[in-house]
Amino acid sequence: MTEWRSIKTIAAALEGGNRSAVEIISDCIAAAERTNPSLRSFITVAADHALAQAAKADTRRKAGRVLGPLDGIPYAAKDMFETRGIRTTGGSRVLENNVPERSAAAICMLEAAGAALIGKTNLHEFAFGATGENRWAGTVVNPHDETRLAGGSSSGSAAAVAAGIVPFALGTDTGGSVRIPAALCGIAGYKPSYGLISLDGVIPYCWSLDHAGVLATSVEDLELVVRQIAKLPSATPPGAAPRVALVNGCENKCDASVHDAFLATKTHIGRRGATFGTIALPDQSEARAVSLTIQLAETLAYHGPNLASARDRFGADMRGGIVMGQFLSAESYVQCKRVLSTYRRSFAQAMQTFEFLLMPTCPITAPEVGTIDVDIAGQTIPLGSALTMFTSFFNLVGAPVIVLPVASPSGGLPVSVQIIGAPGSDAQLFGVALRLESVCREARF
Amino acid sequence: MVKLRLETLQAINVDFFDNLWAEEDLQKLVTPRFGVVPSFESLLSDLRRIGARDLGQVAPDALAQATDTGHD
Numbered sequence: 001m002t003e004w005r006s007i008k009t010i011a012a013a014l015e016g017g018n019r020s021a022v023e024i025i026s027d028c029i030a031a032a033e034r035t036n037p038s039l040r041s042f043i044t045v046a047a048d049h050a051l052a053q054a055a056k057a058d059t060r061r062k063a064g065r066v067l068g069p070l071d072g073i074p075y076a077a078k079d080m081f082e083t084r085g086i087r088t089t090g091g092s093r094v095l096e097n098n099v100p101e102r103s104a105a106a107i108c109m110l111e112a113a114g115a116a117l118i119g120k121t122n123l124h125e126f127a128f129g130a131t132g133e134n135r136w137a138g139t140v141v142n143p144h145d146e147t148r149l150a151g152g153s154s155s156g157s158a159a160a161v162a163a164g165i166v167p168f169a170l171g172t173d174t175g176g177s178v179r180i181p182a183a184l185c186g187i188a189g190y191k192p193s194y195g196l197i198s199l200d201g202v203i204p205y206c207w208s209l210d211h212a213g214v215l216a217t218s219v220e221d222l223e224l225v226v227r228q229i230a231k232l233p234s235a236t237p238p239g240a241a242p243r244v245a246l247v248n249g250c251e252n253k254c255d256a257s258v259h260d261a262f263l264a265t266k267t268h269i270g271r272r273g274a275t276f277g278t279i280a281l282p283d284q285s286e287a288r289a290v291s292l293t294i295q296l297a298e299t300l301a302y303h304g305p306n307l308a309s310a311r312d313r314f315g316a317d318m319r320g321g322i323v324m325g326q327f328l329s330a331e332s333y334v335q336c337k338r339v340l341s342t343y344r345r346s347f348a349q350a351m352q353t354f355e356f357l358l359m360p361t362c363p364i365t366a367p368e369v370g371t372i373d374v375d376i377a378g379q380t381i382p383l384g385s386a387l388t389m390f391t392s393f394f395n396l397v398g399a400p401v402i403v404l405p406v407a408s409p410s411g412g413l414p415v416s417v418q419i420i421g422a423p424g425s426d427a428q429l430f431g432v433a434l435r436l437e438s439v440c441r442e443a444r445f
Numbered sequence: 446m447v448k449l450r451l452e453t454l455q456a457i458n459v460d461f462f463d464n465l466w467a468e469e470d471l472q473k474l475v476t477p478r479f480g481v482v483p484s485f486e487s488l489l490s491d492l493r494r495i496g497a498r499d500l501g502q503v504a505p506d507a508l509a510q511a512t513d514t515g516h517d
Binding site for chain 2 (some may be wrong): 286326
């Protein structure tokens with residue numbers, strides 16, 4: 001990672017007059033186009049749009065009318081965010097010629113802050129999947145090792161940030177879709193409390209569980225962006241001796257490198273004064289069934305009407321999901337929504353005596369392209385189930401989560417932890433994450 | 446354990462969904478595993494257990510209530 005890829009360093013170059021926004025954004029566009037044949041991180045590179053935005057930013061700067069810390073900063077957005085005049089496909093052939101007449105609320109807010117959208121990033125079709133595989137748009141590969149997956153569904157957003165093409169990107173997260181690719185690509189990611197970042201103008205996947213989110217190279221950059229697109233109060237400085245929740249034995253469901261990195265991080269945090277307690281989460285297979293049932297029913301409701309006219313343009317995963325939603329009962333959907341209410345209540349209560357919950361983000365590092373099953377702790381698990389093992393529950397309870405890369409014992413592929421707060425505690429969680437980020441980076445083996 | 450049969454799904458497809466779904470779509474539901482879903486059959490088994498839970502008067506969309514309760 002080179003230093004110029006953070007928002008802070010790009011902003012410093014702009015402020016110092018060392019480089020113009022047009023120069024910086026031209027470099028980003030060139031990097032996107034150069035890397036796309038292999039990484040497949042972008043579906044659309046919006047060069048003309050981005051350069052026009054950059055020219056406006058340069059004009060403002062010369063006139064002394066800088067809009068704020070994101071003025072002239074390049075970024076990318078998952079192709080689920082509608083963008084006025086720029087093709088928005090949802091990663092699907094169904095919408096391959098869709099050019100919206102309006103932009104999503106988050107895009108409008110970033111435009112008002114002067115940020116320049118350089119393109120729309122690739123994803124698992126309509127965000128339905130955790131691997132980032134996409135037969136129509138191409139499968140996004142991991143910038144750390146191009147034989148491996150970037151993770152999904154916000155695969156292109158994570159790869160674009162990790163490859164240094166843009167300093168930040170927007171994503172969406174329904175069962176881990178910001179956090180999984182952030183973890184596998186070794187960057188920071190944020191899923192807010194449910195509803196904190198507007199989903200207005202974002203193609204729906206599952207209204208009950210969808211969250212808009214941000215991916216960046218650091219927590220500091222995440223917070224800078226989130227302050228432009230959500231009402232986030234000032235962060236409360238964390239206590240000197242935070243009380244940290246753990247889920248008993250979750251590290252034992254991870255492969256060796258994640259297991260070792262998680263325990264080393266926990267030990268390092270403990271040495272800095274944290275104390276630990278445990279909480280219990282609901283039975284994993286039940287929570288997964290609740291999540292899937294709500295997702296499948298809602299995605300059927302949204303995409304079902306397009307089936308008659310576009311049946312053959314949906315990919316295999318989407319068609320499989322939609323047909324499955326058709327054969328679920330209304331009673332099952334309602335009962336799962338009721339269970340979801342109980343999860344939210346019990347999780348909020350469990351977190352009352354803790355500042356945050358610490359867990360691995362994914363139980364594995366980036367899998368090879370084409371992986372179907374993975375072996376973890378003596379069990380063979382479908383890849384999608386493994387990737388979402390520690391993430392999907394926090395969509396059910398609407399909790400804020402920040403994922404942080406941590407030092408890997410082997411020094412190989414990225415490993416990540418997630419810190420989870422009680423719903424509504426986003427500002428406090430940023431305070432904790434800012435402090436933990438430096439602790440995690442210092443952890444060595 | 447729920448036992449899914451292709452013939453049952455085909456009949457439902459004709460009687461209730463106006464033959465909306467293609468044979469290959471229905472076939473996926475009786476396949477042990479596909480895409481992000483481990484098995485439709487195991488999902489239905491899980492849903493039977495979930496459906497049998499007595500949740501009292503908990504409402505299906507109690508986000509605000511749950512959040513408020515947590516911050517009391």
